[in-house]
Amino acid sequence: MQPHQSAAFDPNDPHGFAELGEHHGHHITSARTLVTIILVLVGLTALTVGASEVETYLTTEMGWLLPDWLNAAIAMSIAVVKGALVLMFFMALKYENPLYTIIFLFCMFAFALFLGLTGMEVDNRGHLYDWKKGVITEGGLGGSVMYPGATIHDDHAGTVTFAPDSFSGPLTEYLKAKYIAETGISEEEYHRRWAEANHVHDHTGVLSTADRSLARTGLSGALDTAGPDTDHGDAGHAEPAPDQPAGH
């Protein structure tokens, strides 16, 4: 450590910010810029909604097979542009001390690491074992296991029960069975109401591109055996049944 050069002391910059590139100052953004930005933002919002609608139209009405990622890629690209505009102009990162931009980028870097490394792990489990794709004999609750803790609160005062009995199979199966039992409707009537509730049009029989996607190896290979039947696009006119787990 060298003895400090006291000559370097600048009373106008007592903390030596200049050497770091930090500077003071208040930038007054012009009204014209702000108005332009808000107009662009509104336009981009319309664009992203429009793109999504067009995509839905093409898949459901025209029957086009668009790649799964396209919809997400368009929506997220537009969102990134919008977010950048707000950050740069409304939040004035463009005009301010670059330190704030550095903080923001650091934060994005941490976010990217978090998402990236976690996703990398979650997406690459069990690629080593062929047997995981086979039939599982015992254990492996999967998402389809009933949850004994449906009675979710217990203390000395008493029990608050949100779903009355223990149920078997996934929660949604239980709810469906309960609904049919309570209303006494037929299976067909249930499916009709189901399609209505899920905004599924009779003449398409598809929900969206995601439904036609292959069954994914998700967080757990074990789930694959209980995965939904993803093939009902082929059923043509048929009413789509609610997805049934193959197991149990």
Next chain:
Amino acid sequence: MTTIPTPHDHGHHEGSYLTPPKGGFFAAVIQWATTVDHKKLGVMYTVAVLSLFMVGGLAALLVRVELWEPTRVVLNEAGEAVTTGQFFQLGKTPAENYTWYNRFFTIHGAIMVFLVIVPGVPATLGNFLLPLMLGAKDVAFPRLNLLSWYIYCTGALFAILSLINTGVDTGWTFYAPYSSSHAANTYNNVVLMTTAAFILGFSSILTGLNFIVTIHKLRCPGMGWFDMPLFVWAMYATSIIQVLATPVIGITLLLLIFERIFHVGIFDPAMGGDPVLFQHFFWFYSHPVVYVMILPGMGIASEMIAVHARKPIFGYRAIAFASLGIAGVGFLVWGHHMFTAMGELASTIFSALTFFVAIPTAVKVFNWIATLYKGSIAFNTPMLYALTFLFLFSIGGLTGLPLATLATDMHLHDSYFVVAHFHYVMMGGTIIAFIGGLHHWWPKITGKMYTEWVGMTGCIMVFIGFNVTFFTQFFLGTQGMPRRYASYIDEFQTLHQISTVGSMILGAGMFVQLGNFLHSIVAGKKAPPNPWGGLSLEWYADSPPSEHNFHHEPILTHGPYDYEDVYPPHCDPADFPLPEPLPAGAKHH
């Protein structure tokens, strides 16, 4: 150092920050409870952290004593179930004993991590010293600092409530789905304890944020980035981690609370969630936070070694950048807590990344030891603690290597080897440095000297007790003793008993130190402003410092470690002679 008058200069008239206000006890309580003075807050944090350290330490001792004998249930001749292992059991029946054991190690872990080690150094010594070392009057946001203290108190309150309400038995890591649906009899307490950790996170964030701004904006005139003491660099790196990592634990614990109450299915496999995702969330914070724990300890060690060896620290920039490097790489390696749970690709990548964090750490140790070379090394309690730190932290760091190595970690993971390793780092590193730092700055904080021989005795007891306790556990771990076991097979009993004896010595050493501190407050000699001959700015202030730290705003004229060229302030130059000046034109380096 020279000084310049400032618009708010208070001159020579004010008393020390410890001077009680007029109006008696009540006024003093009000003054301390509403203070925005970083020094008072630092002292209050110190009291709180040390008290909670005692609670956590007592829980640890209970855990160790319970492990003196393995718990057994056998049928006696009458066919009744009886418990063996009567030496000391936490509960009457075996089932109760297990339950209480699990609660006690959870109490120990949760208190030590969330309430003691994480806020430990930054909130106590950091709060007290950072503005002093920077030559500032206070931290950048004093009222935020006070808020942060009250948030800490609220968090501590929640944690204590959960303990009074029979405690939590999930372990401090709150792994789902055990914590979210299976934790026995502790329904409300898991929520209370996670809420406590959630709240404490905000205290941590606000302190870190405050320190970053203080370091950026409140360095005294003449102080460039590389004129800051290394403790400040360590605090800077720590604060970056606190700000960037803590929010993630916030959302994790929030989701865990939702999971616990509503079973939302994000971490609970019964609803389709993924328990390993919880571990990712958890360790994304909790691994970087390991560096929140150790970096300040490293900073303290740098200060103590330089002052007591009277040497410019070797490789100042290397240590400063190593602090930032550790903070950065610390974000890349959380997966090494999950080698036994992750996919193969991820384990491999995380293992490789983990080795990178060893490099800056090793560089620091080399630099500290090189600093001793040709020094003038004082032999007193802080220096003894610094050497203890180097010894224990080296063991802690080196035993991290087999844990980063995949093949060996698959054996050692979740065993006593891990327990021993992180105690060597967390306790042998952070806590030892913290206690050493308390001795080092005790004269500055309280204006009183502690008793030197008692301090040395305590340090030696702690050193011996610590090694007996935890070195044994390396052998336990490699031989197959899993952690968090209330009972064990008979083969491990001898080692467990040695470890328990060690923990008693360790505990006794801690009480010796505590007694020494208390004694010094009551009957200690008055401390001079600069008992060790330190050069950083806090030694220019009075002991204890005046209310606004310095009587005039300081201007820095020398680096913090120019021991070869500058006589320390407030000292007799004859006591701290300088080496021959360099011949004209000779270069320093």
Next chain:
Amino acid sequence: MTTIDTHSKRQPGWKRYAFANHFRNAEDEFDACKLGFWLFLATEILLFAGLFCAYAMYRVKFPEAFAAGSHHLDIRWGGLNTLVLLVSSFTVAMSIRCAQLDNQKWLRINLVITILCAFMFFFIKLTFEYIPKWSHGIRPGVLYSNPFAGHPQEPVWWSVYYGATGIHALHVLIGASLLLWCLYRSLRYKAYGPTHYTMLENSGLYWHLVDVIWIFLFPLLYLIH
């Protein structure tokens, strides 16, 4: 940040404002506050990072469930709320500009519009999204009780949805409260003007961040099938 009365009370607040005595000057204090606030914004972003991460993981895991859940959301309300937040972001930027130019009247008008937008957002969210869904049994986790689930894992989607939008809505309320406080101080003390508008600027930054997060939540929740 301590306000010190060094001048006559008859002057507007922003002219009376000095600076806390541990800073060298008001400019330094302004920079410090803003730097601190940006650090705070970074923590906010990382708080939401957890939710975005959960969203990403479970979209990969249960794409059909997410598509089915997304179907229940109405793009019209989501889009309207996006516009509401964008406009409010614009007005708060304008109000800061007015503070810089000492245009007290338009400062307040812009603030009022912003706050109205905040409550409109919240109103729309509550009336047209949360309440109808909740009453139809479309709830997070084990509370889910709608018999017409599109996928066995649809409750997980609703957990993510309620988690993300709920915490965002909480931020909307916090932001609106901050702006209300600014409005109060502006009306009462004329607290903001060319040399001092730290509080307003930081509240504005907070509000923009709430907007940016919604800009990402909107396509993630409503648009991606």
Next chain:
Amino acid sequence: MNSLPLTLAQDAGLLEKLFFGGAGASPLAHYTDQVFLWILYFCIFWFVLLMGLMFYWVVKYRRRPGVPPQRSAHHNTRLELVWTIVPSVFLGAMFYFGFQGYITKLVSPTNAEVIDITGQKWDWVATYKNGVNPQEKVEIGGNTSAPVIIVPVGRPVQFRMTSIDVLHSFWIPDFRFKFDVMPNRYTSFWIEAEEPGDHWIFCAEYCGDRHSEMSAILRAVPADEYDATLARWWNETGALTPAQRGQRIATGMGGCIACHSINGSPGVGPTWKDAWGVEVALADGTKIPADDEAAWMNYVIESIRKPSAQIHAGFPSPSPMPLYNFTDEELGYLAAYIKSLSSKYAAPAETPAETPAEQN
């Protein structure tokens, strides 16, 4: 897959004995020991070097009154580069050897014998290829009914593991390997025993109250004995009384006796000893009358199917008992077993001809 880059030492050296208590039980365990010891030598070298320098300098340059410190360099770029780069090379080697050992233990040979392991609170349930469960129980530590899982010597064995409740971790210290056992997911690793012998199995991931009792014995037996034993168990379990079948379920895959003792000692759930046919008070105040056969059958079966429906007074509500998908037949066997434990219905009352249907 099984080729290893290091030569294997067969005998345990001093350090290996000190740390591991003996040599590992398989070639891969020897490999792990070697990697560990090499890292240990590396650590000892650096530790002795650093601490030696530290103590030497602390003594040599101790402070003497009036003697100033000597000037020395404040940094030395070349030295700093050396002590950064040289250890890094060793760290790279550690990573490589560690990775080798890890991936070799994970990727099992295709001819491996598969044994299913199900972790549950607080028991390991093993199921062999032919569907039988280990039939022998021993006492390990506080666990009086730890299963003995037999494996063949000289044949690779792959464990296919999952859990039905919380996280566990299947650790066989002598084979120097563990892997977490998780609900909703299968994990695996493989071992190959070198010679016959017993080895501990522990749960290494905290899983609740009796975590420390979740142990088992891994018994390596000669391969022909292994095959014979599996066949014998299969034959034995093929001709059993309902009570015996029930016992097999309760002690085997059901794991009931982890919580319900059969000797009257207290447990998580009610003991089964002398339970059947004795009046029981329920938490809601009602009683199950003694000697009412139908009421008892209903009570027991409902308690298994819906553990929280009828809570035995004095036990936690809702019941912490996991849900099992027993068939009606299996439920009958279990009921028969519980009944057989009651001294009121001593052996004569229990005829082999009794079937679950008749009990109902």
